[in-house]
Amino acid sequence: MITATIPAxxxxxxxxxxxxxxxxPMPSRKDENWRFGNLKQLDFDGFTPENSSEISYNIPExxxxxxxxxxxxxxxxxxxxxKEHFMKREARLGSVKYAALHKANVKSGLFxxxxxxxxxxxxxxxxxxxxxxxxxAFPHTLIITGKNAEVSVVDRFSSANNDDAGLCIAVNDLIxxxxxxxxYCAIQELNLSSRMxxxxxxxxxxxxxxIAFTLNTGAQWARNEAISHMEGEGAHSDMLSCSIPTGTQQxxxxxxxxxxxxxxxxxxxxxxxxxxxxxxxxxxxxxVDQGAHYTDAYQTCRNLMxxxxxxxxxxxxxxxxxxxxxxxxxxxxxxxxxxxxxxxRARGIQPQKARRLIANGFSTEAVERMRNDRLEELVIExxxxxxxxx
Amino acid sequence: xxxxxxxxxxxQNAIDVDRAKGDFHFPENHKFDAGVGLSxxxxxxISDVKNDPDWVRAYRLKAYETFLSKPMPTNWATExxxxxxxxxxxxxxxxxxxxxxxxEDVPAEVLExxxxxxxxxxxxxxxxxxxxxxxxxxxxxxVKEELEKDGVIFVNSTEGLKEHEEIFRPWFGKVxxxxxxxxxALNSAVFSGGSFIYIPKxxxxxxxxxxxxxxxxxxxxxxxxxxxxxxxxxxxxxxEGCTAPKFxxxxxxxxVVELVAMKGAKIQYVTVxxxxxxxxxxxxxxxxxxxxxxxRWIDCNIGSRLTMKYPGVVxxxxxxxxxxxxxxxxxxxxxxxxGAKMIHAAxxxxxxxxxxxxxxxxxxxxxxxxxxxxKHLKGCKNNTECDALMINSNSKTDTxxxxxxxxxxxxxxxxxxxxQVSQEMLFYMxxxxxxxxxxxxxxxxxxxxxxxSEFPMEYSVELKRxxxxxxxxxxx
Numbered sequence: 001m002i003t004a005t006i007p008a009x010x011x012x013x014x015x016x017x018x019x020x021x022x023x024x025p026m027p028s029r030k031d032e033n034w035r036f037g038n039l040k041q042l043d044f045d046g047f048t049p050e051n052s053s054e055i056s057y058n059i060p061e062x063x064x065x066x067x068x069x070x071x072x073x074x075x076x077x078x079x080x081x082x083k084e085h086f087m088k089r090e091a092r093l094g095s096v097k098y099a100a101l102h103k104a105n106v107k108s109g110l111f112x113x114x115x116x117x118x119x120x121x122x123x124x125x126x127x128x129x130x131x132x133x134x135x136x137a138f139p140h141t142l143i144i145t146g147k148n149a150e151v152s153v154v155d156r157f158s159s160a161n162n163d164d165a166g167l168c169i170a171v172n173d174l175i176x177x178x179x180x181x182x183x184y185c186a187i188q189e190l191n192l193s194s195r196m197x198x199x200x201x202x203x204x205x206x207x208x209x210x211i212a213f214t215l216n217t218g219a220q221w222a223r224n225e226a227i228s229h230m231e232g233e234g235a236h237s238d239m240l241s242c243s244i245p246t247g248t249q250q251x252x253x254x255x256x257x258x259x260x261x262x263x264x265x266x267x268x269x270x271x272x273x274x275x276x277x278x279x280x281x282x283x284x285x286x287x288v289d290q291g292a293h294y295t296d297a298y299q300t301c302r303n304l305m306x307x308x309x310x311x312x313x314x315x316x317x318x319x320x321x322x323x324x325x326x327x328x329x330x331x332x333x334x335x336x337x338x339x340x341x342x343x344x345r346a347r348g349i350q351p352q353k354a355r356r357l358i359a360n361g362f363s364t365e366a367v368e369r370m371r372n373d374r375l376e377e378l379v380i381e382x383x384x385x386x387x388x389x390x
Numbered sequence: 391x392x393x394x395x396x397x398x399x400x401x402q403n404a405i406d407v408d409r410a411k412g413d414f415h416f417p418e419n420h421k422f423d424a425g426v427g428l429s430x431x432x433x434x435x436i437s438d439v440k441n442d443p444d445w446v447r448a449y450r451l452k453a454y455e456t457f458l459s460k461p462m463p464t465n466w467a468t469e470x471x472x473x474x475x476x477x478x479x480x481x482x483x484x485x486x487x488x489x490x491x492x493x494e495d496v497p498a499e500v501l502e503x504x505x506x507x508x509x510x511x512x513x514x515x516x517x518x519x520x521x522x523x524x525x526x527x528x529x530x531x532x533v534k535e536e537l538e539k540d541g542v543i544f545v546n547s548t549e550g551l552k553e554h555e556e557i558f559r560p561w562f563g564k565v566x567x568x569x570x571x572x573x574x575a576l577n578s579a580v581f582s583g584g585s586f587i588y589i590p591k592x593x594x595x596x597x598x599x600x601x602x603x604x605x606x607x608x609x610x611x612x613x614x615x616x617x618x619x620x621x622x623x624x625x626x627x628x629x630e631g632c633t634a635p636k637f638x639x640x641x642x643x644x645x646v647v648e649l650v651a652m653k654g655a656k657i658q659y660v661t662v663x664x665x666x667x668x669x670x671x672x673x674x675x676x677x678x679x680x681x682x683x684x685x686r687w688i689d690c691n692i693g694s695r696l697t698m699k700y701p702g703v704v705x706x707x708x709x710x711x712x713x714x715x716x717x718x719x720x721x722x723x724x725x726x727x728x729g730a731k732m733i734h735a736a737x738x739x740x741x742x743x744x745x746x747x748x749x750x751x752x753x754x755x756x757x758x759x760x761x762x763x764x765k766h767l768k769g770c771k772n773n774t775e776c777d778a779l780m781i782n783s784n785s786k787t788d789t790x791x792x793x794x795x796x797x798x799x800x801x802x803x804x805x806x807x808x809x810q811v812s813q814e815m816l817f818y819m820x821x822x823x824x825x826x827x828x829x830x831x832x833x834x835x836x837x838x839x840x841x842x843s844e845f846p847m848e849y850s851v852e853l854k855r856x857x858x859x860x861x862x863x864x865x866x
Contacts (some may be wrong), residue, residue, distance in 0.1 A: 030465045036794070293783065305798035309765070314793040320808050323783035327808040331791070335798035 005293040006072070006107070007079050013086075018101035024097040033094030036281045036313040037252050038350045040197055041221040042098075047167055050135040053108035053128070054160070066151075067113040068124055071140050074111030081113060085144055085175050093225040093254040098197050102138050109140035109170075113151060114180075123152040123183075123374050127192035130168050130190060131160030141172040145180035145208075152183035152372055158218070159191035161165075166194040173201055176208035178188035180230060183211040185375045187382050189218040192247070196222040204264075206232030213370050215379050216243040216251050217253075217386035227256040229254075239268040242366045242379070244359075244386050245278030255284040257297055265296035271366045272303045273359050274310035275390060279360030283315040286329065290321040299329035306335070306355070314324050356387055424482035430454060431578055436482045440548050442580065443555070453568045454576030460572040468725060470696050475558055479642055481580040481613070491722050537595070543588040544599060547615045550586025557588050561619055565678045565704070566649035573673040577613045577646040584614030584645065585641040589624035589655075598660070598846055616647040620655035620683075629846060631659040642670045649677035650786040651685050653707065658686045661847050664856055665694035667723050673699045676731070679739075681707030686843055689716040691726050692856055700758060702731030705739035712741040715844050717853075719860055720753030720785075729758035729791075730774075738769040745776040749785035750860060761802060768799035776806040779837050781830065781861070831861045 006014075025344050026042065027034045059068050067078060075082055110126050130137045157168055168190065176182040178345055188196055196219045197292035202210045216222050230239040243251045257266040272280045282301040299379050303312035316329035344354035360383065424435045433454055437447040462471050537544065543554055550558045568578040589595060622628050643665070651657045657677060665671055671694040677685030687701035703712025714730035732741035747755035757776040778787040787807045811833040819829035835842075835854055842850045 032466050035792070089399070123457065162668060290784065303795065305795065305800070306767075308799060309799040310798065311765075311794065311796040313795075314791070314804070316789070316791060318778075318787070318789040318808060320778070320780065320787045322786075323780055323785065323810055325780070325808055326812070327806075329789065329804075329806050331793055331802075331804040333793065333795040333800065333802045335800075 002259045005076070007075055009049075009079065009083065010075055014104045017100045021097060021100040021104055024100060026093055026097070028378060031094060031204070033254060033283075034119070035315065036379045037094070037248060038221060038250055041087055041187040041250070042225075044136065044167060047134045047136050048083045049105045050130075050137050053137055053139065054131055055108055055129075055139065056127045057110070058125035058127070060120070060124065062120060063118050063141060065115040065118055066120060067111065070113050071109035071111050071142065072107050074142070076340070078111070078113065081144065082111065082142065082228060085142060085173055087171060087173060089173070089203070089227065089229065091171075091187070091199045091201070091225060093199075093256055095197055095223065095225050096197055099171055099199050100167055102140070102171045102199070105136070105331070106138045106171070108138070109344045110142070110153065110155070111165065112143045112151060112322050114145045114149040114151045116177075117148050118146070119150040120152070121386060123185075123372065125378075126153070126155050127156045128168070129160050130157065130166040131164065132166065134166075135163040135164075136167045136169060139170045141170070141184070143173070143182060144175045144177070145182050146177045148179040149177065150181040152375060154185040154187065154378055156187040156189065156378070158189045159194055162191045163193060163265070164191070166190065168197070168198075170198045172199070173200075174203065174210060174242050175213065176202065176204045176210045178205040179207045180205070181209045183372055183375065185213045185215075185379065186220055186372065187215045187379060189382055189385070191218060192220050192249070193261045194219050198222070200224070200226040202226075202228045204228065204230050204232060204235035204237055205328065207234040209236045211238040211240065211370055213240040213242075213366070213375070213379070214253075215241070215382055216245070217382055218287065219390065220248065221250045223252045223254075225254045227258065228266060229258045229260060229342065230266060231260050233261045233263045235261065235264045237266040238369060239266065240366045240369050241264060241270040242363045242383070243272045243280060243349075244363060244383065245272070245280060246275040246386075246390055250275055250279045252281040253283070255282075255299075257284070257286045257299065259286070259297060262291065262293045262295070264292065266298070268299040269366050269369060270301045271363055272301070272312060273363055274303060274312060277308045277309045279311045281313045281315075282331070282351075283317070285317040285319060286327055288320045288322045288325055288327065292322045293324045294323060295325045295327070297325070297327045302362075303331075303333040304335070304359060305333060306359060360387060420828040424480065426480055427477045428454075428481055428580070430478070432481050436580060436582065439482070441552075443552065445559075446551055447585045449563070449568075449666045450579050453575050456569050457575035457579055459571060460569070460575055462572060468696065468727065469760075470725065474642055482582055489824070490802040492849065496697060496781045502783055506587060510567075540593050541590040542593065542595065543586065544586045545586050547584040547586050547617070550617070554586065554588065557619065558586055558617055561648065561650050563648075565650060565675050565676050566646055568673060573644045574646050576614060577644050578672070581613045581615035581646065583612065585618070585624065585628070586616070587618040587628065589620045589626045591621040594624040594625040595627070598629050600629045605714070612643045612645070614645045615652070616645070618657060618659070620652060620657050622652045624652075625656040627658040627660065629662075629849065635838065641668060641673070644745075647673070647675040649685055651677060651679045651683035653680045655680070656684045658688060659701075660688045660845060660849060662690045662845070662853055662856075663694070663697075664692045665697070667693055667695050667721070669694045671697040671699065673697075673702040677703045677712070679703055679705050679707065679710035679712060681736075682709050683707060683714070684711040686713040687715070689714065689728070690845070690853055691716070691718045691728055693721070693862060694724060694726070696727065698727045700729040700731050700760075702733065703741060704733045704735055705741065706735050708738055709737045710736060710739045712739070714743045714745070715841055716745045717838050717841050718745070718747040718755050719857060720747070720755040721747050722751035722753060725754045725756070727756040727758060729760075731760045732762070732772055734761075734763045734767060734770040734772070737767050739767075740771040743774040743776075744774070744841060746779070746841055747776070747787060748779045748781065748834055748837070748857075749787050750781045751784075752784050754785070754786040754788070756788040757790070757806070761791070761793045761804075763795045763797070763800050763802065765796045767797065770800040772800075772802040774804040775800075777837070778806070778808045779834065780808065780810045781834070827861070831858050832860055841856045
């Protein structure tokens with residue numbers, strides 16, 4: 001672990017972020033961004049920032065010019081690049097206070113810069129292990145792709161043991177340059193006493209293509225906020241997620257598809273498989289700016305109710321201020337039909353196994369949309385681990 | 391337009407509703423006037439004039455307290471609500487006329503109102519009951535004798551509370567409690583006018599009951615209160631239509647409509663509204679459906695500066711059914727914030743929401759919905775569809791549904807789409823000699839056609855005509 005001295009400009013940012021955190025009000029029940037949310041989970045009394053982070057990096061062979069460094073190292077060596085892109089977007093989905101807390105405390109994470117026209121074939125893999133009771137981790141992932149560059153990154157979050165109640169407040173900035181392809185995947189497998197807040201901001205240039213995927217199988221409570229800003233013509237954003245809550249787990253997901261330029265398109269698919277007394281919230285918004293004509297935007301949230309005690313809340317939303325737009329959203333909640341089970345039973349598969357198979361297939365649909373063998377493999381492994389525990 | 395050629399001239403004349411005809415008002419000649427602004431004095435004045443029973447007065451005063459304590463819902467709704475100046479509104483105006491029983495007794499002025507509204511003569515005779523609200527007091531109220539014979543009660547709210555207390559009091563304010571929202575509290579404090587209807591057990595009312603509402607005094611808000619109770623196995627359709635003259639300053643309309651469908655009963659409530667574009671129309675509508683009962687809201691919102699209306703159905707008994715069918719058209723400077731609320735509170739209840747909105751010019755159409763299927767229920771089904779059509783490049787549309795499902799024995803689906811009339815479609819029609827505007831109008835009517843057919847015939851024709859008028863000048 002390299003302990004770098006923090007540059008003065010960054011210290012300043014952190015100090016003002018701390019002041020911002022102190023002055024910002026707590027989210028309230030009246031806040032639409034926290035509708036159906038569980039505000040009790042925002043009680044961090046007695047939690048302190050962790051002293052050092054346990055992050056391991058699995059970096060493939062990199063072409064010349066690619067920068068891939070721990071975040072703190074990048075601060076020292078590539079301050080200008082970090083300064084230009086670090087948390088420039090307001091977390092407008094409700095967690096602005098916690099994004100400020102992250103800003104004030106961040107000291108670890110990943111920084112990736114891929115220069116124009118360079119393609120990194122293998123994914124960069126980062127493993128975050130959250131350890132210590134009542135500790136808060138603040139990992140930051142900043143990925144910048146130049147023109148026509150390509151890169152994929154996976155963050156995996158897990159806990160050091162099964163008991164420590166940890167908290168992870170992670171923020172990602174994904175800056176996809178013109179014509180580039182940026183894939184990001186987060187696998188959240190914290191222990192059942194831990195909590196997670198993740199704020200993901202994607203910014204897409206002209207003809208850029210970004211894929212952001214989130215898998216939730218761990219933590220007692222996780223809040224994901226994902227924003228995609230399509231700023232260049234022809235930008236394409238895929239927002240994907242797969243959640244499998246069991247027991248009393250709660251996942252709260254908010255998304256925002258911001259079409260700021262004409263001819264942009266976005267496609268969102270969130271799939272929840274709910275067991276036990278788990279609870280999910282999905283709130284999505286497609287915003288098409290004035291003048292962002294010829295936009296195609298789709299948003300789908302599907303809830304598979306595996307048990308009678310689970311609860312799914314869906315709030316798919318649209319705000320359209322432009323013409324010649326194709327937008328749709330859909331949300332469904334249902335359980336596995338008896339016919340489907342019967343079909344599999346007729347082929348000699350036990351009902352329990354049949355249900356598992358269907359649930360697994362249901363989850364996989366979102367995973368396959370990543371179209372990246374290694375990322376899909378990692379996610380499917382995590383999904384299998386989860387199903388094995390049910 | 392070629393589509394109209396199929397209708398003969400006579401019918402055409404009868405159904406023609408010219409919107410400009412709504413832009414008039416008569417000299418104001420009110421016997422009772424509660425003055426401008428709201429205070430306990432205003433409420434006592436209303437109670438005095440209306441000779442309210444003590445419990446109604448107490449109810450109003452308590453509601454006034456609730457109104458004051460409730461915040462404006464601007465945390466989710468538009469900031470435009472802050473432009474309502476409660477101090478500048480007249481809360482009660484009336485000619486002091488007793489409801490009359492036949493047309494001959496109705497003042498010529500009021501009759502002229504109907505004339506200009508374009509209510510066809512034969513329709514008046516045909517319709518079972520005509521309830522016309524002229525300002526806040528019901529100026530004319532007639533219930534066909536045979537309905538009375540059958541035991542139907544169709545009166546205004548003041549009469550209902552006084553003379554049929556035993557029927558209406560148990561349900562009054564029960565479906566929509568005073569504290570439901572700021573505007574239902576306001577209505578509970580100052581309500582006047584509106585209909586009270588009771589349909590006895592097993593009676594299926596053949597003809598729709600109808601009410602026409604008008605606003606005719608500057609700065610004057612209408613706070614009508616309607617309660618419809620359909621007893622076991624009864625069936626009724628109620629229709630209301632609204633047009634309003636243009637005023638210099640903003641007017642507020644805030645109604646409360648409660649429907650109670652007892653076991654196996656069926657209530658359909660049809661609204662065609664065409665407010666002028668300075669009216670705030672903030673309405674709370676909810677129905678309670680007992681076992682095997684059905685409540686349907688069929689709603690068409692045209693005009694107004696801001697409409698906030700989310701008809702709801704609480705499905706309290708097993709196999710109850712709720713339905714909202716709505717059409718909204720938002721033109722320049724108008725915001726139609728409409729939707730539906732479906733609360734499933736018993737097993738095997740089903741609900742259906744179909745909403746279609748059209749934004750013209752800078753109009754904004756919003757769908758806001760809630761579907762709740764709570765714990766320990768099984769076999770509940772909900773289907774929600776919202777489609778939006780945008781005519782111009784600066785039109786706006788939003789959709790904000792919220793769906794909560796607990797348990798795995800339910801099926802819900804929600805789908806929304808946004809689109810515009812495709813250039814190909816317009817080109818195709820233009821090629822066949824239809825002007826661009828007429829083609830656009832045809833396409834829009836096609837978009838809502840399947841919903842329009844849900845409206846009673848005389849309304850659906852009027853509705854198509856209104857939409858054509860609204861579309862005028864939007865293309866080209």
